[in-house]
Amino acid sequence: MNSKNENLKEQVLRASGVNVLKCMRCGKCSGTCPAYGEMEYHPHQFVYMIEKGDIEKLMNSPSIYRCLTCFACVDRCPRGVEPAKAVEAVRLMAVRKQDGNRLKPEQIPDMLDEDMPQQAIVTALRKYRK
């Protein structure tokens, strides 16, 4: 692993608190993931690719905006790996980059309808921008 990848990996591990070495690659997290069909990389792949230092591929993948943070993979992983926390750490690294915001406030008015709860907007802002 080159030093740039080493550094990115270190940042993800530190921010997420996830120990990727605990993963036994059973795939249960991906098997239960309700966003499986929408994700290019699935939760077990996040864990494995972080171990390998393949962080940029993950940062550039729309998968990081498809995870629902539903914590199903967290509670159902038999090894307590908590893959959702790894996905979140990668997503934060992507949206914290200069011009890394996925959602811009000026896009929001067109996406609203009269029933849309505030909760949806504040959550999307938290997930999709910094």
Added chain:
Amino acid sequence: MKNFTYYPGCTLRTKAKELDRCARVCAEILGINLEEPADWQCCGGAYTTAKDEIATKLSAVRVLNSAKEAGNPLITVCSACHNVIKQTNYDISHDDEMCGKVNRYLGLSENYSGETIVYHYLEMLRDVIGFENLAKQVKKPLKGVKIAPYYGCLLLRPKKALAMDDPENPSIMENFIKAIGGTPVVYAQRNECCGAYTIFEDKNQAVERSAKIAESAREMGADMIITACPLCMYNLKKNSGCDIPVRYFTEVLAEALGVEEVGNEQ
């Protein structure tokens, strides 16, 4: 009267007024005094699990601390607020580094380190009132109504922080439904996510998710779905294509307790 500090959150003040109004009216009937702090802020809707995020956790810590100062447990109704506040409270009591950073930032007169006990409104009904006592106060039981409780993701997970029920085989809403005289419907998708905020990334993701949930409830014969979450309510009503009525749990509670004019709308 038992006192609780009450955190409504942003949506209960706007699009989910009935969720809030019914919660307050029913608390009064049940002898629970809800005290709303003057200066609460929006919880942000989602808990940021990353350890290097501090600012996004502060509004939850502020309301936890105002409950501590008032000497009350804290009560929440919205699933998302409940999730954010309980995860914040869990991490602040288990992660010394985060606790230190938060306290250095807030500069409170006394450090906050997770002292407040947090209840979801349903937990208050189960653990403070007791479902048996609740059943005794019911004036208009929902006899014969088959009700599918929708937990979604945020009410129960992650289990170690929320510590509310078994996320894989929950019973709190089923027992609530029995207490108000209805018949609970157990169905496969009761604890899977509705698609949540992905409406801002690709609406189809929420359409597919919420349709699956409604279909699963329908297959098991539900007449009605109940939820505690305004975003679940939105996705089930707007995006699932489902014609089963979706109601807030506090609305059916209010009806059962004999409250007049409980709205069907958000």
